[in-house]
Amino acid sequence: MLSLIHARRTILQCEIINAFSLDVVRMSNSTDLGYKDVHLAICRYDLAGTLGWQDVKQRYRRSKLGPFWLTISMGVMIGALGLVFGGIFNTPMREFLPFLAIGIILWVYISTVINEGCTAFISSDAIIKQLPLPLFLHVMRVIWRNAVILAHNVVIIPVLFLVFLKPLELVAFLAIPGLLLSTLTLAWVALLAGVLCTRYRDLTQIVASVLQIAFYLTPIIWMPGLLSGRRSFFFLEMNPFYHLIEVVRAPLLGSAPTLTNWVVSAALALVGWIITLWVHGKYKNRISYWL
Amino acid sequence: MALIDFQGVCVDFPVYNASGRSLKKRLMLVATGGQLNEDATGVVVIRALDNITFKIGDGERVALLGHNGAGKTTLLRVLSSVYAPTSGSGLIQGKLGSLIDISLGIDPEASGLENIYIRGRLLGMSAAEIKNKAPQIVEYSELGDFIEMPVRTYSTGMHMRLAFTISTTLRPEILLMDEWLSVGDEGFKHKAEARMKEMVQSTSILVVATHSRELAMNTCTRALWLEHGKIKMDGSSKEVCDAYFGPVAS
DSSP states (O other): OHHHHHHHHHHHHHHHHHHHTTSEEEEOSOOOOTHHHHHHHHHTHHHHHHHHHHHHHHHTTTOSSTTHHHHHHHHHHHHHHHHHHHHHHTOOHHHHHHHHHHHHHHHHHHHHHHHHHHTHHHHTHHHHTTOOOOTHHHHHHHHHHHHHHHHHHHTHHHHHHHHTTOOOOGGGGGHHHHHHHHHHHHHHHHHHHHHHHHHOTTHHHHHHHHHHHHHHHSTTSSOGGGOOHHHHIIIIITOHHHHHHHHHHHHHTTSOOOHHHHHHHHHHHHHHHHHHHHHHHHHHHHHHHHO | OOEEEEEEEEEEEEETTOOOHHHHHHHTTSOSSSEEEEOTTSOEEEEEEEEEEEEEOTTOEEEEEOOTTSSHHHHHHHHTTSSOOSEEEEEEESOEEEOSOTTTTOOTTSBHHHHHHHHHHHTTOOHHHHHHHHHHHHHHHTOGGGGGSBGGGSOHHHHHHHHHHHHTTOOOSEEEEESOOOOSSHHHHHHHHHHHHHHHHHOSEEEEEOSOHHHHHHTOSEEEEEETTEEEEEEEHHHHHHHHHOOOOO
């Protein structure tokens, strides 16, 4: 009951803030936790949605197939990589191709959100310098845009399952909370990257390079079963990307993620958000100055 | 009740990519922009606003006067709470609206109607509100069937008419402007003029940056003269205009 009341109150607060968000503004250079900014941004999720949709539409405005071009190019890439690496690793296609497809689709989502998170504020500088919108909104726009693209790419997975007559088990539903948990982590990474990259522009390039290396170090085009002992510990257990992908991929492939996967993913989200809110609160007033 | 209350507001811009620091130092002697300084770590800092203190109450129409780089646009941005003051504090009470960049957020590939939605959302209108007002906006902007066409096919005048109509749909309590808006051909101009006047009349506070004596004298009741980021003079628009533009030769 108490939680219900609390939930109601939060909704009400949201409405009030929405309607009168600009009614009283106190300005000073004092810092607070970034919580308020994030809260205000979430209250205006519809604006982030509109802008994110607009980005997707804009990219494919004059093409017939629109965003499904992404699906097609993704499908072709998965097919090509599957043929080459399935051959190299000598893994049966029925096992390898769904593994590869889910991994790559998730990786594209994860890496694009982080890469575009780096430039979330820089590319919205015109809006930031004109309208006092909550800053996290620009990060939400990046996430939404990529979630829409992810939804287009996901179409490939059921097709592959059909082609190989691979059954989708009940445990597959665990992929939904898994994806939400991963996205929660991605959101703080993108926000933190956005704040830091706006100040230090070189960081964008560094992040891109790190992500490129992470792609090869993470079991996406190679299967985790190929590693054993100490190597498996370093490349799997110590690799945050592995856990973020595994909480979604494992259930889709028919096995529940391990407890380690869940714990690491949840811890990443929690600790990351605490640090990010602190950093964001400290520097959010400076972001418009850095643009 | 709308109110703007600034107490000792300073705005310092760090310039991280200033490599020619000595050159910049020399520029300090040339007095166009704000004051250039270096902070403790050697980063060049431009003081765009220096210890600005003023209070604007209900019903006041304030003109911001000053040469280029005097800090007018920066002050408008602080007022729209885009920049938080580096030191000092400000209080703004009342729903804020800005007509500074009316084309912001307009996507040339999207149709006029879609742009009404995007721009309306950016300005803080709800989807239902926009849906209500869209027919009026379409009618007022006189775009007719062009409203279904992508904005990139519009002439500059049509583009401005659309942007103007959407932005002037709102009725904020505090209105910020950078020069008076004047759009469209002869016929539309008169309509737009009337709409602007009506919008200004319905707001409690108007702050407009301008170089026009006429605007400062006729529309405004008060004027702030900014120079090098400081308030050089604050008074009735007549007093300040006489000091800034020189007395009128009658």
